[in-house]
Amino acid sequence: MAILTQIYESIHTVNIWQLFAWGSAVKRIVISAGACLLLVAVAVFLLGDRLLMTVVQKQVERNLSGQVLNTLPDGLHLLLCGSGAPLADPERAGPCIMVLAGNDLYVVDIGSGAARNFGLMGIPPGRIEGLFLTHFHSDHFDGLGELMTVRWAGGARTEPLPVYGPSGVEQVVQGYNLAYRQDVEHRIAHHGEAVVPRSGAGGLAKPFTRPGEAEAVEVLNHHGLTVTAFAVPHEPVQEAVGYRFDYKGRSLVISGDTSASENLQLFSEDVDLLAHEALAPEIVEILGRAAANVGMPNIHRITEDILSYHTTPVQAAEIAEQAGVRHLLFYHLIPPLPVKPLEWLFVRGVSDAYSGKYTLGRDGTLISLPEGSDEISVRELL
Ligand SMILES: [Zn+2]
Ligand SMILES: [Zn+2]
Numbered sequence: 001m002a003i004l005t006q007i008y009e010s011i012h013t014v015n016i017w018q019l020f021a022w023g024s025a026v027k028r029i030v031i032s033a034g035a036c037l038l039l040v041a042v043a044v045f046l047l048g049d050r051l052l053m054t055v056v057q058k059q060v061e062r063n064l065s066g067q068v069l070n071t072l073p074d075g076l077h078l079l080l081c082g083s084g085a086p087l088a089d090p091e092r093a094g095p096c097i098m099v100l101a102g103n104d105l106y107v108v109d110i111g112s113g114a115a116r117n118f119g120l121m122g123i124p125p126g127r128i129e130g131l132f133l134t135h136f137h138s139d140h141f142d143g144l145g146e147l148m149t150v151r152w153a154g155g156a157r158t159e160p161l162p163v164y165g166p167s168g169v170e171q172v173v174q175g176y177n178l179a180y181r182q183d184v185e186h187r188i189a190h191h192g193e194a195v196v197p198r199s200g201a202g203g204l205a206k207p208f209t210r211p212g213e214a215e216a217v218e219v220l221n222h223h224g225l226t227v228t229a230f231a232v233p234h235e236p237v238q239e240a241v242g243y244r245f246d247y248k249g250r251s252l253v254i255s256g257d258t259s260a261s262e263n264l265q266l267f268s269e270d271v272d273l274l275a276h277e278a279l280a281p282e283i284v285e286i287l288g289r290a291a292a293n294v295g296m297p298n299i300h301r302i303t304e305d306i307l308s309y310h311t312t313p314v315q316a317a318e319i320a321e322q323a324g325v326r327h328l329l330f331y332h333l334i335p336p337l338p339v340k341p342l343e344w345l346f347v348r349g350v351s352d353a354y355s356g357k358y359t360l361g362r363d364g365t366l367i368s369l370p371e372g373s374d375e376i377s378v379r380e381l382l
Helices: 002-064 114-121 143-155 170-180 179-193 262-267 281-293 297-309 312-323 340-346
Strands: 076-084 095-099 104-108 128-130 163-168 203-208 217-222 227-233 243-245 250-254 274-277 327-334 357-360 365-370 378-380
Touching: 076 114, 076 243, 076 250, 076 274, 076 327, 095 114, 095 243, 095 250, 128 143, 128 365, 143 163, 143 170, 143 179, 143 357, 163 170, 163 227, 170 179, 170 203, 203 217, 227 262, 243 262, 250 365, 274 281, 281 297, 312 327, 327 365, 340 378
Parallel strands: 104 128, 128 163, 163 203, 250 274, 274 327, 327 357
Antiparallel strands: 076 095, 076 365, 095 104, 217 227, 227 243, 243 250, 365 378
């Protein structure tokens, strides 16, 4: 009997201790978790600003260092810095295309707001080696002052921005240089010439004679990149050109503003990529009718006039098909497309006219043509 009592008591005692031990473990876990949460809360409270700033700083470092460009393979790359046109559009800056050939970065046209996309896309403007203007409608160069400034100040450049264009580019560059002269002096006085060298301010015009039909003029030949210009019809503008870039077996053509052009088709033969402007008449007509209905006859008139010197998406698709273009990019989209269904309307009929792949450009579209391959890859940076 005494033995049985001892066994019972020992079991009972053990159970009590085990329960106590379990209770302690749960308590310890709860207390530890609570302490951790409290510590995290205190850390976030005390270090929240610092954590936020660290995250933001990392992103800024990524953008400033041009990581996007540095990770691209050798080849020809098109970065769309402005896919829109003159009409206000919160999603699209004015026309602007960057071309990276190897390590050299160039810009074709610089529409309003486009220079601000450089920062958003992680492109250091200090790396820009030159600008090509397609013609002198203001929507294609109204960001020039901003481009000259951010390239100069952002890269401590010691030589002005070369601005290539048909005859008349001298006036545009001279005008901007004059308009920005006081700003240049203010910035040199503030930051010093080591930061903003006087010799690097502004632009330097590089005019060329617009070639005739079926002729091309070589505008640049550098580090394996050849840039040629050819005439496009954009009457009453006489000095309108498109550009073709060739680098290590890859090629792309940029239309600038043009009505449907056989000459452009000729110089786009078998290119990897054609970036073509486009105007959708049905959607522009909606704008025109709306303007007429609210008593704005001048806007109504402009919407009628512009139909004659641009290309419809289907016409651009037909040109791409005839030329054997491998990928078609629509940019300089007229009018703005604020809702998705309008994008569908914009490209209606394109697939019937063109058997290749096409992209409706957005600010931040990147199309890569790596050298030594047939690859064409498309991605969005924004
Ligand atoms: Zn134009
Ligand atoms: Zn334009």
